Amino acid sequence: MPQSSGVSLEVGQRAVELARSALETVLGPDPPRDPAAPFLATRLPAAFDEPRGVFTTLRQSPSDLLRGCIGYTHPIFPLRVGIPRTAASAALEDPRFPPVGPDELVRITAEVSLLTVPESVSASRPRDRAAAIQVGRDGLIVKWRRAEGLLLPQVAVEQHWNVEEFLAETCGKAGLPFDAWLRPETQVFRFRSEVFREDEPGGPVRAVPLID
Numbered sequence: 001m002p003q004s005s006g007v008s009l010e011v012g013q014r015a016v017e018l019a020r021s022a023l024e025t026v027l028g029p030d031p032p033r034d035p036a037a038p039f040l041a042t043r044l045p046a047a048f049d050e051p052r053g054v055f056t057t058l059r060q061s062p063s064d065l066l067r068g069c070i071g072y073t074h075p076i077f078p079l080r081v082g083i084p085r086t087a088a089s090a091a092l093e094d095p096r097f098p099p100v101g102p103d104e105l106v107r108i109t110a111e112v113s114l115l116t117v118p119e120s121v122s123a124s125r126p127r128d129r130a131a132a133i134q135v136g137r138d139g140l141i142v143k144w145r146r147a148e149g150l151l152l153p154q155v156a157v158e159q160h161w162n163v164e165e166f167l168a169e170t171c172g173k174a175g176l177p178f179d180a181w182l183r184p185e186t187q188v189f190r191f192r193s194e195v196f197r198e199d200e201p202g203g204p205v206r207a208v209p210l211i212d
Contacts, residue, residue, distance in 0.1 A: 007047070007114050007194040007196075009196075009207055010045065011045055011047045011048075011114075012112070012114070012194065012196030012205065012207055013196065013205040014044060014045060014048070015048075015054075015079065015083055015112040015114065015196055016110050016111070016112050016196050016197065016198060016205040017205065018039065018042075018044070018048075018079075018080070018083045018084065018087075019056050019083050019084070019086075019087040019110040019112050020087075020110050020198070020202060021039070021084075022035050022036075022038075022039070022083065022084035022085075022087040022088055023058075023087050023088070023091055023100075023105055023108075023110065024105065025038055025084075026087075026088040026091065026092065027091065027100065027101075027102040027105055028102070034085075035084040035085050035087065035088035036077075036080065036081040036082075036084040036085050038084075039080050039081075039084055040080065040081075042080065044079075044080055047079065048078060048079040048080040048083075049078045049079075049080065050075075050078055050079065051075035051076060051077060051078050051082075052075045052078070052079055052082065052114055052115065053071065053072050053073050053074050053075050053076075053082075053114075053115030053116070053117070053118075053191070054071055054072055054079060054082045054083055054086055054112065054113065054114055054115060055069060055070065055071025055072075055086060055112070055113040055115070055152060055193075056069070056070065056071060056083065056086040056087040056089075056090045056110065056111070056112055056113075057069040057090065057110075057111040057112075057113065057152075057197075058087075058090050058091060058100065058108050058109070058110060058111070059108065059109045059111065060107060060108060061107050061108060061109050061200055061201050062200075064109075066097075067090075067097060067100065067104075067108055068089075068090035068091055068094040068096075068097055068100065069090055069094060069152075070086050070089035070090040070093060070094055071086045071113070071115075072086065073115065073118060073141060073150060073191075074117065074118070075117060079114075083112060087110065105201070106201055106202075107201060108201055109197060109198040109199065109200065109201055109203075110197065110198055111195060111196070111197035111198070111208070112195070112196050112197070113152055113153075113154070113193040113194070113195045114193055114194050114195075114196075115139070115191050115192070115193045116191050116192045116193070117191065118141055118189040118190065118191040119189060119190060119191070120187065120188070120189055121133060121188040121189060121190050126181065126182045126183060126184055126186070127182060129167070129181065129188050130163045130164055130167060132190070133163050133166070133167070133190055134163070134211075135153075135156045135157065135161065135162065135163055135166060136153060136156070136157050136210040136211035137153065137192060137210065137211055138153055138190040138191065138192060139151060139152045139153040139155075139190065139191045139192070139193055140166060140167065140170040140188065140189070140190060141170070141188070141189040141190075141191070142167070142170045142171050142173075142174050142176065142180065142181060142186060142187070142188055142189075143174070143186070143187040143188075143189070144174070144176055144180060144183070144185065144186045144187070147174040147175050147176050148174050149170045149171060149172070149173030149174025149175070149176070150170070150173065151166065151169060151170045151173055152193060152195075153192065153193055153195075153210050154193075154195055154208060154210055155169075156169075157210050167181040167188070168181070171186075194207065195207070195208035195210065196208065
């Protein structure tokens with residue numbers, strides 16, 4: 001089973017606050033070359049010095065429409081580095097959207113997903129992989145050759161997908177046929193995440209329950 005992420009509400013709140021601070025900094029009049037640089041000496045809980053996979057998601061308020069989402073799948077950087085960098089990239093480098101303008105920040109909410117290390121989902125028959133995946137618990141990564149797609153756990157919950165739909169859509173995110181997860185040569189990985197978000201721009205931060 002994937003490891004439990006075990007993130008406290010305090011850490012989740014600080015994570016979103018850090019993402020918000022990074023957005024304000026990179027969209028300000030004198031943005032740093034490295035979005036993480038202003039926060040390297042910031043006093044934060046010990047968890048922020050540990051490498052961890054992390055995604056920052058930006059949404060328009062009050063519509064909740066996606067405005068940007070970028071992250072690191074694997075624990076490459078400590079959170080005090082990863083969160084500012086993913087927040088900046090979500091605002092300025094998501095190829096699906098134009099860059100966020102400084103005047104937009106008051107209409108955008110921040111959401112941070114803290115990930116466990118992905119683990120392979122293997123089965124004697126590819127179709128049996130679905131039995132090892134649970135909507136609301138697992139995020140997915142699908143790989144085939146150089147193609148790779150990832151969807152966070154909350155996406156399947158928000159879209160009301162079942163497991164096979166979730167697998168198909170992750171294949172689609174990779175640019176693969178929707179049934180590519182049924183190929184033996186396709187790799188499927190699962191991970192868990194704990195999600196924390198603002199309900200309004202700059203407002204209080206709450207944990208997002210994925211499974212009722």
